[in-house]
Amino acid sequence: MFGSAQNGVLLAARLFMAAALLPTGIARALNVSGFALTLAGAGCPAPNAVATAAVIVQVFGPLALIVGVMPRVTGLAMAGFVAAMAALLHPFWQFVGASAATERTFFLADLGLAGAFLMYAMTGPGAWSWRGFFAGSGDLSEPARAPTAPAKRAPVKRPAGRAPARAAA
Numbered sequence: 001m002f003g004s005a006q007n008g009v010l011l012a013a014r015l016f017m018a019a020a021l022l023p024t025g026i027a028r029a030l031n032v033s034g035f036a037l038t039l040a041g042a043g044c045p046a047p048n049a050v051a052t053a054a055v056i057v058q059v060f061g062p063l064a065l066i067v068g069v070m071p072r073v074t075g076l077a078m079a080g081f082v083a084a085m086a087a088l089l090h091p092f093w094q095f096v097g098a099s100a101a102t103e104r105t106f107f108l109a110d111l112g113l114a115g116a117f118l119m120y121a122m123t124g125p126g127a128w129s130w131r132g133f134f135a136g137s138g139d140l141s142e143p144a145r146a147p148t149a150p151a152k153r154a155p156v157k158r159p160a161g162r163a164p165a166r167a168a169a
Contacts, residue, residue, distance in 0.1 A: 003127070006126065007126040007127045007128045007132075008128070010123065010124075010125060010126030010128070010129075011125075011126060011128045011129075013116070013120070014065050014066060014068065014120065014125060014129075015066065017062070017065055017078075017113065017116055017117065017120065018062035018063070018065045018066045019062075020113055021058050021061065021062045021078075021082075021113075022058075022059070022062040022063070024058065025055060025057075025058030025059040025061075025062065026059060028051070028054070028055050028058060029055045029058075029059055032048075032051050032052060032055055033048075033051075035051045035054070035055070036048045036050075036051035036052075038089075039051055039054075039088070042088055042089060042091075044088060054081070054085065057077065057078070057081045058081070061074060061077060061078045061081065062078075065078065065120070067129065067130045068125030068126070068128075068129025068130045068131055068132070069129075069130050069131075071120060071121060071123075071124045071125050071129075071131075072121050072124075074120075074121070075117045075118060075119075075120040075121025075122070076117075076118070076121050078114075078117040078120075079114040079115075079117035079118045079121065080114075082110050082111075082113050082114040082117065083110070083111060083114045085110065086106070086107050086110030086111055086114070087107075089106075090103045090104075090106040090107040090110065091103065091107075092104035092106075092107050
């Protein structure tokens with residue numbers, strides 16, 4: 001009964017997390033040089049390379065999130081990306097007054113999103129995902145496990161001394 005509701009909630013959570021990053025990623029992809037200038041203004045080394053890598057992560061990460069591909073890798077990579085960008089783009093400790101409060105709010109919101117990505121990495125995408133589609137119906141919130149081999153029997157211990165006599169044929 002709860003499996004279907006849980007899978008629906010996991011799908012909605014994936015869509016909400018992707019919606020937080022995908023529109024900005026598309027806008028930055030259309031103006032990578034402008035984003036590189038923003039990063040250079042923030043003191044980022046190699047802003048062109050960082051901007052290009054950030055655009056790739058910010059466009060393809062949410063797409064992988066929506067589809068539910070490689071949840072552990074996607075979740076961990078997106079959490080690291082969001083936390084790094086929060087520290088780089090929202091350094092509230094450099095501001096004073098109302099702008100410090102605004103930057104702190106953005107910084108903490110990004111950290112909350114990073115936490116959501118970490119939860120996604122640990123829970124998985126659910127059955128309503130790419131992995132669930134190919135595995136068939138069922139609850140796939142747990143990672144797939146390889147079948148285990150049957151347990152081996154312990155060898156029978158024989159008393160020390162003479163070896164048992166064998167019957168002659």
